Amino acid sequence: MDTAEILKRVRRLEIKTRGLSNHIFSGEYHSAFKGRGMSFSEVREYQFGDDIRSIDWNVTARFNHPFVKVFEEERELTLMLMVDVSESSVFGTSKQNKRNMITELCAVLAFSAINNNDKVGVIFFSDGVEKYIPPKKGKSHILFIIRELISFEPKRKGTNIKETLRFFNNATKKRSIVFLMSDFLTGSYQDALNIASKRHDMVGIHVYDQRDKELPSVGLIQMNDLETGERQWVDSSDKQVQQYYTQQFNQHVQYCRNSFKKSGADLISIRTDEDYVKALQNFFVNR
Structure with missing residues (x-):
């Protein structure tokens, strides 16, 4: 993607997400997190x-x-966005892939934060921390973050939330509001999440595609693991295969929910073809 195309996408995303932040989320965002310190x-x-x-x-x-x-x-808060840029984040079969959904979510939250004069920082991670942008204020900083969200190319393919949380725990001493956005296709991260949740206001956003949960009935297909490169032929029309596939997804989601609940953190699940506006509104109102 060349610079001109990146700037066009930044502008389109700014217009869409800043409008949502100004008219919908700014008040809800501040009400949900005010008084934390x-x-x-x-x-x-x-x-x-x-x-x-x-x-x-x-x-x-x-x-x-x-x-x-x-x-x-404390009127001034710090918002940290932890963004999964692993290879599985580019998977998508409907309106958009997971990475694009996460980018929009980050932009909405970032504009909501600067409308309240808060600082915003970002951590891009795969199976390690790929890039750290320290928290700052201002529109120019947010536009820089959006450009990075759109154009950033990770060096690695895997996902390691545990090591990313450890980095964050060591790098950030001031209490922050943290949105951890991922499909959470990773190993255990419970201990690191427990520590982070004691120090910070943690919120997980589980972003998934419909085909992460359900196989289309199209016969024999080759499935590729985007992060490991492993390939396997699967009969997608087999009812037992379909049930097992959905069961594995449901177990994965339940593990995520249990992990965040045990640590005292919140978790939101959003599908890539769903309206994230409603999901965020419900979270802010009910928090």
């Missing part, structure tokens, strides 16, 4: 009804009169 504001004299646990004993001793610490809700 408190920062020190000032010290004032003690008033009847104040919590004695908020008394500042150093200032009280200095003036021989009770003073309390006042905290206020």
Whole structure:
């Protein structure tokens, strides 16, 4: 894809997702995550009804009169987008592939964040961290992120969420809102997710294609694993094969749900041919 085409796609995506952010998501986004942290504001004299646990004993001793610490809700948040760019993310059989869906989701969330004067950063990952963009504010930064989402070419094919979460846990000390977007076709990541969820506000977005769940009945087909390169011939018209295929997918989804639930994090599932606007709205409203 040449530079001109990339810029056209950036502009089209900006118009679509910024409109959604301005008219639909900005308020919901902020309402869902506000109040996740408190920062020190000032010290004032003690008033009847104040919590004695908020008394500042150093200032009280200095003036021989009770003073309390006042905290206020942190207005500035940090949004981190963790984006799966492994080979399986380019799979798609309907309106768009998983990578394109994830790109739109990232753009909507990013514009929602800057509308609230928050910082936005990104981690691109495959079977390791491919690229880290530190959190910053501003429209130009968001447009840079969108360009990278559209044009980024990973060096590796696999998926390793555990190592990506470990990198994030070590690289980011300030509490952040984290959207982890992937089809989650990877090994166990429970321990790393537990640690990240204690430090940050974690939300997983499971993006999948209809054909990840259901085989089309078209007879003998060759199936390729995009990440390992493994190939296998399958009779897609065989009812037992179809049932086994769907069962494996359902078990995979249940594992994802259990992993996020155990860690105290949220998980949203969105199919590539579904309306992600409704899915995000429901999440923000019910959170």
